[in-house]
Amino acid sequence: MLAEQRRLEVLRAIVEEFVQTREPIGSKAIAQRHGLGVSSATIRNDMALLEEAGLIAQPHTSAGRVPTDLGYRAFVDQLSEVKPLSGAERNAIKLFLDSAVDLDDVVHRAGRLLAQITGQVAIVQYPSLRKSTVRHLELVPLHSTRLLLVVITDTGRVEQRNVEIKPSELAAGALRVSESDGLPQDHVAREHEEALSRIKLSLNEAVTGRPYSELLAQLETLIFSVQEADRMLLRRIADAIAAILAEENDDRIVLAGTANLARHGVSNLRPVLEALEEQVILLKLLSEMADDSAGVSVRIGHETQNSGLYETSVVRAAYGSGDQPLGAIGSLGPTGMDYSGTIASVRAVARYLTRILSN
Structure with a gap:
């Protein structure tokens, strides 16, 4: 065994012994337990060189040696085998x-x-979140003026935000017809539901499979590609996603x-x-x-x-x-x-x- 290789084996022995016992290790113990094929005197010489190199240290006089940070680094860098899990x-x-x-x-x-x-x-x-991709986006009506935006990512993260809508924006079909237009309430509700379904479909087609970090740019493109009546709600959804990203870290x-x-x-x-x-x-x-x-x-x-x-x-x-x-x-x-x-x-x-x- 070459002298340099032997010194690395001595260092390995010191590290392994210290990890197990939390006690300084001496040359005699290394010679007896680790079968290096050399005398304890030779090991003492190797330990002196290792100490001079800053790889091991002596806590106090007449004690054995313990590894230093440099010694652990040398040991880790020389690890050829990683203990397999059972x-x-x-x-x-x-x-x-x-x-x-x-x-x-x-x-x-x-x-x-x-x-x-x-x-x-x-x-x-x-x-x-920024490295995840969008799996699905959902819009859930909570109130006549409030929606819940739910974004689910490929990693299983779920982000939610309330989206506030002004009453004047909740209209039949275009989300802009108010009750004063004389439409039956159930008709308004039905048109409102259809508009949400249409917008949700457009959103999912645009963002599903996209990285979360690209959502805002994708939404900007979508906003200008849909009918004008849907743009206000899409803008509010984009603002909600921007808020999620702003808070996300x-x-x-x-x-x-x-x-x-x-x-x-x-x-x-x-x-x-x-x-x-x-x-x-x-x-x-x-x-x-x-x-x-x-x-x-x-x-x-x-x-x-x-x-x-x-x-x-x-x-x-x-x-x-x-x-x-x-x-x-x-x-x-x-x-x-x-x-x-x-x-x-x-x-x-x-x-x-x-x-x-x-x-």
């Missing part, structure tokens, strides 16, 4: 997520499941398993908990991690660039098919986490989320 674990994920009843249930179940599998904090970002996440932090020896929980409360911090981190890798990405300790998270690491994967993922899911735990197992778990849950939302 068949039972995969089936449990499938059954648990398949039984969800709606999008909110899917997201919350994914968080609880990942937290349970990893024993860490799960972070699940809701599917981005991707700053909606679910956290699960926060209590798990107390079980993993994080020495100072307060700054971590404060960072978790600031969801914008987590969302910024998840967004930045998207640039790290096309698959699963890992930020370790100081790499998070947030002082509250210096004792933690985050493993993140995107979910959703295509070039623009719908959202991200991640696991946050101590820097001494089981990286191989966490990567496998995050990847598996992300894949199941993709499958469920695509169906």
Whole structure:
């Protein structure tokens, strides 16, 4: 075994031992447990070089060594195998997520499941509305002057807005004939219903299958292509969708398993908990991690660039098919986490989320 390769094996041994025991590891223990085929004296020399390179550290005199953030990074970068999930674990994920009843249930179940599998904090970002496509649009009369606009996306998100209509606009056929025109009330109601049906049909033909981000432009085109009598209501519907988009942001996440932090020896929980409360911090981190890798990405300790998270690491994967993922899911735990197992778990849950939302 080449000296450089052996030192990486020594580093791997230190990381794996520390993850399991939370105790510094010495050269004698490595020689006895990891079968590197060299003496403890040789391992001590390798450890000295690893320490000089900043990959391991000695907590105090006469103690063994523990990995540093750089050491964990080197370990993760050298991971050639990711611990596979068992068949039972995969089936449990499938059954648990398949039984969800709606999008909110899917997201919350994914968080609880990942937290349970990893024993860490799960972070699940809701599917981005702007990256979703419209599956169906519905107009529901609530009152003589009010409609409920319901937009359903391909990911199962449901957005609703009330659309207020002036009484003068509610007319027979064109939504502009008032009761003073002498038409029977039932005739007005029937014409009103027919007009809504006509507008709803036009809307669905125009927007179904379109990305949510393109709705406003598509509606503008539609408004000028329909009969003049329908334009006022379409304008109000367009305004309602604009309001949805104005309020919509991707700053909606679910956290699960926060209590798990107390079980993993994080020495100072307060700054971590404060960072978790600031969801914008987590969302910024998840967004930045998207640039790290096309698959699963890992930020370790100081790499998070947030002082509250210096004792933690985050493993993140995107979910959703295509070039623009719908959202991200991640696991946050101590820097001494089981990286191989966490990567496998995050990847598996992300894949199941993709499958469920695509169906």
